[in-house]
Amino acid sequence: MPEDNIYQKLQHIHAQVKYIQKSQKATQYSYAGSSDVLGQIHGLMDDEKLLLLPTIINHHLESVANRKGSMTYFTELDMVMTWINTENPDEKLECPWYAQGVDIAGEKGVGKALTYGEKYFLLKFFNIATDNLDPDSFQQNVDSQKQPEPISSTQKKTLIDLFESMAGVTQTPVVKVQSGYLKRAKTNSIDKLTSYNANGLIQLVTKQLNEQTEKVGQ
Structure with a gap:
């Protein structure tokens, strides 16, 4: 039986991860953290024998001083996110991506941009919804809004x-x-x-x- 190609492997992950609950709390909102996203997808990537390689191809740093004189550092990264099929390493899928991070100290801007960039890349690549609902309630809500399939x-x-x-x-x-x-x-x-x-x-x-x-x- 032939091995699945990289697109089929990615489709398998896409079919299994439809929703991630927002479990992290900020001052005025809740959100899905990087650990939530990676926790859902990392094991599926291993099952499908896929690696995701992030590469920075361009980097821009801008610093802004507030009225009190302290600095805020805004980091922008142009990236390429590359999926690699480890069963056939020559089979790759490159996806251009953009990431940004805001930092006060100055030394963590790139790390924050990479972390946020990876999280949002996975969310958008696999069309994963995030919500405050629990997974079962979310799926029921999605099902209730589906348009009936017309007669064939x-x-x-x-x-x-x-x-x-x-x-x-x-x-x-x-x-x-x-x-x-x-x-x-x-x-x-x-x-x-x-x-x-x-x-x-x-x-x-x-x-x-x-x-x-x-x-x-x-």
């Missing part, structure tokens, strides 16, 4: 074929058969069915068609 062309064709078959077996006009079943699904158009409702209707018509066919055969 395959489901539509299957229903039309079933309606025609039922009309033939029961000697009933196909328009009447179709409108009767759609009324049960609380709609007047087959195109307004959701995928879920279409599946239910397919099962119902198939069951009743089999019953009608058995009666005719007796």
Whole structure:
């Protein structure tokens, strides 16, 4: 069996980490800390045999004095975040990234920028949501906002074929058969069915068609 490529490995991680709870507290807000993010993803990276290599390609430092004379240092980093498939080290994915950090002492600006840069890169790369909700409540909230999947062309064709078959077996006009079943699904158009409702209707018509066919055969 062939090994997964780097994109498949990253997709596996993407599928498993959808949400990280904000567990850190600041004066006026809560946030997801670097340890929260890395704690969720580090083990999955090991499972997929992936490494993330941060590289600084440009560095800018700006210092600003406040009214009292103390200095604030603003560090900006232009970076490249490189995913490496350790099962095939020649397979890499480079992602340009930007990071920044604010420091008062002056010597921790780069470290802060790297820490924040890595955290937000992982959050954005894997489209991870952060919220104050617990994971179960968050998922329920996401599910409740999802738009129902519309009926597929395959489901539509299957229903039309079933309606025609039922009309033939029961000697009933196909328009009447179709409108009767759609009324049960609380709609007047087959195109307004959701995928879920279409599946239910397919099962119902198939069951009743089999019953009608058995009666005719007796």
